[in-house]
Amino acid sequence: MHSPPTAEAAVAEELAVVRPGLVSRYAAELPGARAAVLTRLWRALAHEPLPWLTDRADGPDGLTLRLADGRRLHGPRPDPYATAAYVRAVRLDEVAYDDPARLMTDLAVAHGSAFAVELGHSVASLALSRAGAPEPSATWPVHDWEWERRVVDGHPYHPGCRSRPGFSVAEQLAYGPEHGPLVRLGLLAVAAGECLMTGGWPDELRDGERLLVPTHPWQAEHVLKRTCDTGIDARPLMSLRTLELPGAFDEPCGPHVKTALSARLTSSVRDISVTSVAVSATLSAFAQTLAARLDGLLHITRTLGAVTANSPDIAAVLRESPQAYAAPGSGERVVPVAALSTTGLSDSPAWLADFTRLALTVGLRLLDLGVALEAHGQNLLVVLSATGAPVRLVYRDLADIRVSPARLARHGIPVPELTGRLVTDDVTALRRKLFGSLVAGSLAGTAGSAAALRGALQSAVPDLPRTPDLVALVEEPVPAKALTLMRLSPGAPGDQWTGLPNPLR
Template sequence: MHRPPTAEAEIAEELAVVRPALLPRYAAELPGARAAVLTRLWRALAHEPLPWLTGRLPGAYSLALRLADGRTLYGPPADPYATSAYVTAVRLGRERYDDPARLMTALGVEHADAFTAELAHSVASLALSRADADHPKEWPEQDWKWEQRVVDGHPFHPNCRSRPGFSVADQLAYGPEHGPVVELGTVPVPADGCLVSGDWPAELRSGDRLLVPVHPWQAAHVLARPHDAWRPARPLMSLRTLALPGGPHVKTALSARLTSSVRDISAYSVRAAAALSALADELAGRSGGLLHITRTLGAVTARSPDLAALLREAPEVYAGPGERVLPVAALATTSLPDSPGWLAEFTRLALTVGLRLLDLGVALEAHGQNLLVVLSADGTPVRLVYRDLADIRISPARLARHGITPPSLTGRLITDDELMLRRKLFGSLVAGALAGTAGSGPALGSALAAAVPRLPDTSDLAALRRGPLPAKALTLMRLSPGTPGDQWTSLPNPLVLERGPSDQ
């Protein structure tokens, strides 16, 4: 029987045409890429409340997962905070699986077809990214060069490098880890048909029309309409946000599925941009000089999430002489987190800022992409920079208690629910940015144990200390097409050595 080509073979075939010299390195990277994605998938199987898993039996040297159909899946003990690819294979019954897509096919669970295809693409795309990564060991001077160093994508998502709809040529042309220059374009739109927030610059105006920056992939595959050349830019970690030389960052609408979500820019985000930027200024002013929040300079949508853009300050404007600003996700490409003392100090800084803002009334989505750290010349973490306010949570009641006028917003950003606020911060900062920097549960636990006693004792800190830690159930969300919004799981808190309900 003829079998369709695998994602690995498809990428190899395309690579043979567009970059044949990269084929040997691509082939050599495939086993490591399978292990990296399988490790992320095993984390989900071990810790997320997946309805077709009925029991987890941890042992000293293994973990057994009971399936609803009576089969058993065996693998190593699962560290939910590990970033190394320590799972090279698992066993379903007597069959050994080293390929995450083959494993999902064998599991045969509901709604898994699309997720399985994305797992296969994540492996092949990750191998391609690693094959083309050749970044110098010296610390970069430009902020966009730091972003290129984050080759593996999301540290815990099985679809860490999934870019369905992107050919090999697209990935080489637009993926930041490949070091490209992307030629942004503009689409002219009648001004009276646009929603604008903030100041839209004269450079992007032409008579009674506004010029909306567009990503070339979006222009070719989604808009299917002509666009004018504008300016070259460097893609950042999010792929759709790019750095203009000497200027701001441009967040474009790029309606492609990256990791879990189809990315676009909603009218809600554009409408909220100016109010959020004003709130950010006040919050940064109350951080004791420990936090900067990049301002949204202007935002526009042509009444379509597929044709919209935001202009945002570049984080490097907040670096002083001799300082560097880099995304927290890029810290793992340095030797800094190897020092327990450095990791504890960084953890204290991040929690001080995150908990202070939470007490004021704003829960940041402080994962390793949105959160940046300012390092002194000797590598000491001195301040934080936060970017992209599109998915924070705001508590009007908490803001009011501190004499801050809540922004005149409604909708998904606004909540006084303490559980939702804490999930947003702890899930992104502790189970995300800090865990990804530490690289393992023991390292994260040690850093938290050193940092927490030096923090102001608030009810939010008490909730963090009690555990378990919330984290987005990324695989459950992808396998639940009928359930909108975030879904959550509980991870064992390395600070208190407790285990959450999903681990019982």
């Protein structure tokens, strides 16, 4: 019997059929993709509470990890905030590994085989993404989708940064934002009486008594098993399932539509639950009230409307474009934080300190009021002046924030009618939500190293009010999701966490 081809070989074979002109570039990108995924995996091995690792020992030539069975794994001293691919190989006993999938296979830990398959897909898809991405340009983009296609490598710290199981090579090329496609969204007609709708729904997405639900073509083919008679062209954004619609719908910029896409991307299936549609208008109105308390430093994109056919498989959410918050004629640009590293701005310590000060000011003030944002580089955007200075923030997608009724009440803010996982007064949960996404995510990913993050925090923190939340940020380990542990714990629901070394200590 022949072994099935590796993910790298399988992608090469399909690419030779659907886009032969990319084959050589794909092959050239594979070593760098392996190093990028291996670097992320090594970060997890060094810092996550993996049960089969019993000891971690720093030495003059790097870090040595002891496995429960006595084997030793050795690699470079890890930087938990590095975004560059600096790990080219690690040694398991005396054998060197440059392939993260092969390493995970030979570690032979519980659930490791399935995760190894994901790592193989992540490497192959990352190489494909890099091969198909445009050449870097010094000219800054104009449209939202142009900024977001610059985020080629996906999540800066997740080993499954580009794992797209269930997507063929042809589908990755057709739907991945880094490839710059125009995606034909289906418009699925559903009787209005069979839908739950909150907010408004534009006339352009109605057909008499029926609502037209924008439907991702992957969802239509693989989940709904049906075709749509009509459609609309859109540009995919970095989350893949959210797309920029043409400039219409009475908005100054084309709105964004989050579509149902029942595929597991990176870690989980991120559907649009019936509950999230039901509370979307309440959350949007509540968010505008909070943003008004931030002295103009924060905008939160409005939810224009949400609809579901009482199923997470058929649902959509319309949001205004973040570009609506650039002052007309000012030369301002609204840039996703995940794309800041492509601008060169963060190479300046002074600029990075200014951005860090702005982000922490907004995040901590909002946390004190009673809301913890999921402020990672995809949800958080920054308004840059014509000279590139960070002047305001924009936040989008309220589906995973946390709201503290006790903190809201302390400030005399009416508590919205929300239930479930959105609501908590647990201080640890609130701080994990904000610090894990903002500090271990947005700020670390923009800084690119522990040293750069340390310098930015040292400059920014003295200017901030010394609240209990700030003290925790300065003195305690920085919370971060234990992303690899979560993938190796399929029976454990919810997020799992680790603490990263605090760059200020």
